[in-house]
Amino acid sequence: MNPTTETAWLLVGTNLLLFLALAPLFDGIVRRVAARVQNRQGPPLWQPLYDLLKLLGKENIDAVGILPFRLAPLVALASILCVVMILPVAGRATALTPYADTLTLIYLLTLGGVAVLVGAFSGKNIFALIGASREMTTMIMVEPILFMILLLGVIKTGSLELTTVLYGTPAGDYGWSGLIMIVIALFALQAFVGRQPFDIAEAEQELLGGPFIEYSGPNYALFKYYMMIKQMFYAYLPIAVFVPLLHSGLLVVDLILQLLLTALVFLVIGLLAATHPRYRIDQALNYFAGLFVLALGAVAGALFG
Amino acid sequence: MWLTSKIKQILMVMKPGIVTLDYPRQPAPAPATFRGQPVWDHHKCLGCGGCANHCPARCILTRDVCQELRVMLYDGSRCTYCGRCADVCPEEAITMSNNFQTACDDKNDITTRLELFMLTCQRCGRCYEMEKTNVIDRMELRGFRYDNLESRALIRQTTDTFSPETLAATEQYQRPSR
């Protein structure tokens, strides 16, 4: 697979556009699912986009007045956009993919998380602080699970290269370790996307939005956008890793199939979110620890099995 | 346990379908017995002031501008739709309508003002005594009344005969403030 540079750059653009456009839509799907579960009409599918536009049109209140506070949303959004740009599209490397590998991906994802923390800590708001410390704990527990999922791919394919790791696994056999990993990915899904029962950091009822409490207007819109795209990435990831490509040879068909599957994942996210209470941080930690041990086992299995 | 509960929850939500209304495109009608905004029939009202005496929110004001003219002002912005005024009105001049969508940007839009020509009661100038209800209802506010319509305040001051001085004095009335 060695596309010409031109198409490769085109792929970068496509991916970027797709994520930017579809992330709010998928968020809309989650809201709609929740509404249906609650017997409500629910908002229009594009409501998250309208929200973003509205926020962007508002005055930017610099509540803290120090640079990190202002930069944090930009860094967060930029980092997640970088992730999107290096991401292969439906099994095909983009122009930027060769410059990165699996570790870069993890770095960039962590950078986004750190930006959220920086924003929260610079606010010195007690709710933001509690939210940030929760976010941090969650990150420390959840990122390794992501790492394990990718590591499994690395072990199975014997390469660090992104396209191979992301899309190579299903081509090789799953093995029982792969199957376990699918289950783990499913159980960690809500934590990855930060929704019930694991929206602990934002916990509206206790923390009023936690890390984002001091943000408003365009800055907040950036964070929201960041969250939506991150969510879409995490929903997209298991599809890429665990579902075999159609390999129809036609990029468009493959891509559409993948997006449809992602939409399906969002349906699941919506359903899970609407049928669970929020867990407490200590309960969530126990849960993650269990998942982590399992994931470790699966990786070990892949190594020695 | 967890799984069966989740299945039960999904089943629970499947049955009713969508229950919310696409308001305001799909308005919700109020039943016939609804107590909405009170409306006055100025043909029936005889200006007894009973409704003003019994309104718990004190949002019906009575002012005698001169011997012959009584103004009744209903300040809808403070009304609680309790329907007490309609209960006590001896002439059934007040009906509780079905209207509950009274949000507006000018409170004059939900204000009713009646100007009534009065004859004078031989006994007490103006007169009001509840016939229908009992002794705990009785409120001694007979005669000429001078509520301040400008600041929409009830002024507990009545005279047996019309008094231009009191009228002028209550015109100066100001609500307490800092």
Next chain:
Amino acid sequence: MRKELEAQLAAQLRDEVVCVEKTDQRTIFIDVKREAIRRAARIVTEAGGRYMCGVGYDNIARDGTLGMVHTFSMDRNDHFICVRTKVPAIDPVMESITPDLPSAGWSEREFMDMLGMQFTNHPKPKRLVLADDWPAGIYPLRKEVPYDLVPPGADDVAYQLDEAPPGTKIVPIGPFHPSLHEPEHFAVYVDGETIKGCDYRGFMTHRGIEKLCQTQVSYNEVPFIAERICGICGSVHATAFSQAVESAGGIKIPRRAEYIRTLMLEIERIHSHLLWLGVAGHLIGFDTVFMQAWRVREQLMWLCERLTGNRKTYGMVLIGGVRRDITPEIADDIRAVVKKIEEELRVIHRAIEKDSSIHKRTKGVGTITKEETIAWGLIGPVARARGVDIDARRDHPYAAYNDMKFDVPVLTDCDVWSTLVVRVLETYEAIRIIHQVLDKMPAGPIFVELKDKIPALRHAITTVEAPRGESTHYVITGEDNRPDRWRVRAPTYTNLQAVPLMLLNEQFGDFPIIMGSIDPCFSCTDRVAVIDLQSGKASSMTRRELEFLSREQLHRA
């Protein structure tokens, strides 16, 4: 009962008891000298009395004294005991009973604020009700203070929070916070995620209802105002007030009216419990339970619209009876609706009763022992979930409850989950009662005409079991066709005092649901004070200043 108590009092207090009188079947008034108040309270408690509330009143115009009544309920033999004392207005000092009875703490603090009484040995003699900038020396419930007095505000005073335990941070919950629904301020001291303590500064929704009704309106307007004390248990307050006046004035209302009152109270209970179930779901972040419970509740609101003319604030109760009759058609309507509600609630109940994810958030959370519950005098579902078997409907039957057969669910798990179960079970019982009311309702008038004036200066106390616990109303009748003193003690007033205890050593994430488990109603609790204190301060402040100020507050924490 009276004889025994009298004998005991006489034996232990001798001539410090002024007199013991029994005004009706239920109520015993004991007048003691002020030196004996604490001992008298202790004797009554030992005899089985459960503290309800304190009532202070201004009697200066008559004999230059301020009165204080401590009221107790004997739940086992249907008595109310009111220990009454008076202190001269120039030297309004008496002994505090709070060291013996912690639930008296707020009642006493309230009258320090409102009447200028002083209680020696009170453990926390801080301001409770009045605003921080209310000038010292003006006691709003005294008769000489006009109801519409607006003293000048001050900027430089602030409530001093309790000392935070070492190593903790203060998290300000409120005055505006999504889990509170009403403006109240909790300062929660957290160590990491664990709550180590909590101070409460509430009473921010002062509306001056008591003062208003003592000075401005007449008897039959009060039920409508009482109904607006609370957006949820409105009928409870209207009924309690009307019953108190009826009891003071010796008015006997038609049996049919009592049945209709019972019906309204039970409809209100269903409504409130469904509402609470939804809110509880919301507070643990489970919005589907919230929406489902409210979907079921909605039918009831529509029913009430047809039945009373409004979704809430039914406006059914007047002194002397009720306003609207129950026609056979509407009776069938009620039967159909409550039957449907019962079915749908059972579906919800089955769907959540074994859900381990809900158990995770509610079981073993907010536990206090039965002994603590009794010591703090907790009431309603909060107490019944902790093994304390009290229910005013059964213990002090009013309206038509003596004709009804119903169970009082009592659980012993002492946590949030059992308060949830108690409330759901009570809803089924309420539906049972509604069917009985409709079946047994006698024919007849619904309102009684009154010929004589209500004599002045009669004391009366009633309780009505609101969905959240008993609401106690104390009325002293007055001369100008209005009460001379009307004291409302809503259930949250009692239950809220024990919330710091429930919060202790729990996780911060559980704050909303523990708070929510008592079904707090702050507007009921706050009803008293004097005036709607619109602070001119906020509007004249620029936004930047406001931002700055609010951030200052947070940073200080």
